[in-house]
Structure formats: structure tokens, C-alpha cells
Amino acid sequence: RKEVEQDPGPFNVPEGATVAFNCTYSNSASQSFFWYRQDCRKEPKLLMSVYSSGNEDGRFTAQLNRASQYISLLIRDSKLSDSATYLCVVNMGSNYQLIWGAGTKLIIKP
Amino acid sequence: DAGVIQSPRHEVTEMGQEVTLRCKPISGHDYLFWYRQTMMRGLELLIYFNNNVPIDDSGMPEDRFSAKMPNASFSTLKIQPSEPRDSAVYFCASSAPRGVAGELFFGEGSRLTVL
Numbered sequence: 001r002k003e004v005e006q007d008p009g010p011f012n013v014p015e016g017a018t019v020a021f022n023c024t025y026s027n028s029a030s031q032s033f034f035w036y037r038q039d040c041r042k043e044p045k046l047l048m049s050v051y052s053s054g055n056e057d058g059r060f061t062a063q064l065n066r067a068s069q070y071i072s073l074l075i076r077d078s079k080l081s082d083s084a085t086y087l088c089v090v091n092m093g094s095n096y097q098l099i100w101g102a103g104t105k106l107i108i109k110p
Numbered sequence: 111d112a113g114v115i116q117s118p119r120h121e122v123t124e125m126g127q128e129v130t131l132r133c134k135p136i137s138g139h140d141y142l143f144w145y146r147q148t149m150m151r152g153l154e155l156l157i158y159f160n161n162n163v164p165i166d167d168s169g170m171p172e173d174r175f176s177a178k179m180p181n182a183s184f185s186t187l188k189i190q191p192s193e194p195r196d197s198a199v200y201f202c203a204s205s206a207p208r209g210v211a212g213e214l215f216f217g218e219g220s221r222l223t224v225l
Contacts, residue, residue, distance in 0.1 A: 034212045043201055043216035044153070087153070091212045096141060096165075096205070098212060102152040 003027060004090050006101040013078055014109055020074040021104045023088030032091040033064055033071045037084045038103065044087055047073075075106075083108045112136070114217035116202050122223045128190040131220045133202030134183055141205040143214060144177055144187050148198045156200075159185065192224045 006023045013019045025033075033050035048055065050062040050071050061074040075082055088101035115134040123129055135142045144156040157167040162179045170177070174193070179185040189196055199221050203214040 032212050043218055044214075045216070046213050049212070089212060096143070096158055096212075098155065098214075100153045100155075 003099045004088055004101040006086075006088050006104045008102060008104060010105040010107050012107050012109060015078060015080055017078050018074065018076045019078055019106065020072055021086065021106075022070045022072045023090075023101050023104075024068075024070045025088075025090045025099070026069070027090070027092055028066075028069060030069075030090045030092055033062075034089040034091075035062055035071075035073050036087040036089060038087055039084045047086070078108045080108050080110060082106060114202055114204050114215055116200075116217035116220050118220055119218065120221045120223075122225065123192055124225050125193055126191040127224075128188065129192045129196075129222060129224075131187040131200050131202075131222070133185045133187070133217060135185070135202070135204030136206075136215055137183070138206065139204035139215070140182070140207045142179060142185050143201075143203040143205070144185070145201040145203065145216075146198045147201060147219075153201075156187070189222075192222075194224045197222055197224050 003026050035047040036044040037047045038044040048057050048062050050064050052064055054063045059076045063072045085103040085105045087103045090099045117132045140161050143158040145153050147153045155169045157170055157177045158165055159179045177187045199219045201216050201219045203216040205214050
């Protein structure tokens with residue numbers, strides 16, 4: 001079993017719809033969690049950190065479920081510009097023991 | 111502010127040749143990472159430095175790969191000799207000393223093709 005798993009997609013979603021995807025992690029001692037966004041042929045960029053209480057940034061909401069060991073990303077009112085690959089990242093410790101998921105590809109269609 | 115700067119952006123070389131990739135981290139950042147990304151394997155951490163000292167190089171594939179950070183503003187990743195399976199996008203990233211452990215700032219990457 002991979003340490004961090006994501007559904008690779010692609011998720012094909014009409015513009016304006018709500019889309020959600022999950023990321024599961026295997027190590028219950030994982031300490032911090034992040035979502036990155038990577039556009040085609042570009043570098044990854046931090047989208048948001050995921051806090052225990054959940055957090056929201058505009059149309060984006062991230063949730064953490066420690067009991068079931070997954071994090072989720074919800075995108076409301078999706079835009080064409082949201083089309084990208086979304087990478088889940090788990091930090092296993094206090095240092096940079098970052099484990100990257102393979103990414104979920106999202107395609108927003110007009 | 112300037113972000114992480116990598117060079118070259120693209121490199122095409124022949125098997126057996128030496129390849130040197132360069133990175134300038136964001137000023138004031140004391141962590142520097144080298145990643146490799148391929149379709150098959152995704153993002154892989156090769157090595158990372160803290161205050162110019164290599165902390166974890168367990169991801170370096172083999173002795174053909176070496177990385178240095180002679181000062182806080184410059185790092186190199188060298189492949190000698192290069193092989194076709196080294197073809198990938200190589201990313202450099204940096205992180206701030208009191209930032210969130212996990213908040214990395216990536217350069218635009220160096221796309222390497224080994225023929």
C-alpha cells in the first residue's frame with residue numbers, strides 16, 4: 001500500500017459544479033497536510049495547508065479526518081482555471097519528511 | 111521578490127554526457143530541495159539541504175548523481191554519466207526557516223532529455 005494515495009482521475013466536471021476528492025495516508029503519526037496545485041508543464045504551488053479543524057479559502061475547503069486517515073479538498077463553483085493536477089502532501093514528522101501523492105487531475109469543462 | 115531560479119530550463123544531451131543543473135533559492139530560505147518528476151514515478155525527493163548541509167540524500171538514485179550547496183544562494187545537481195532513464199523534470203524548491211514545514215516554493219524546473 002502506498003503511503004499517500006490519490007485517485008488519479010481525471011475528474012471531468014462542468015463549470016460551476018462542485019467537486020471533491022480525497023487523499024488517504026497510511027501513517028497515523030503524520031503531522032501536517034497540504035494540497036498543492038500543479039498546472040500542466042508548470043511547477044507545483046501550495047494551494048492550502050490542511051488544519052485539524054478544517055479550513056476554507058474562498059471556494060476551496062480542506063478537511064482532515066484523522067480517524068479514517070484521509071484529507072479532502074472541496075472546490076465550489078468550479079472555474080475553467082481550476083483545471084490542474086492537485087497533489088496531496090503529508091508531513092510525517094517535524095522535519096521535511098514529505099510524502100507526495102501522485103496527484104488527481106481535474107478538468108473543468110465549459 | 112524573485113522566486114526560485116533554475117537553469118537551464120531545457121537540456122537535451124546524449125547518453126554519457128555530464129549534466130549540471132543549477133538553482134538559486136529564495137533569499138533568506140534555509141532549506142533547499144531537489145526533486146525529480148516523471149509521469150511514471152511522480153515527484154521524488156532526491157536530496158535536501160538545511161543551512162547548506164545535506165540532511166537527507168537517500169533519494170539520490172545512485173552514484174551518478176551528486177548535489178552540492180557551496181553557499182546559501184546556490185546549489186547544483188550533477189549527473190555523470192547521464193542515461194536515458196534520467197530524462198525527467200528536475201525541480202528545485204526552497205523553504206523559509208520559520209515557515210510551515212511543508213510550504214515549499216518551487217522553481218520552474220529543468221526539463222532534461224537524455225538521448
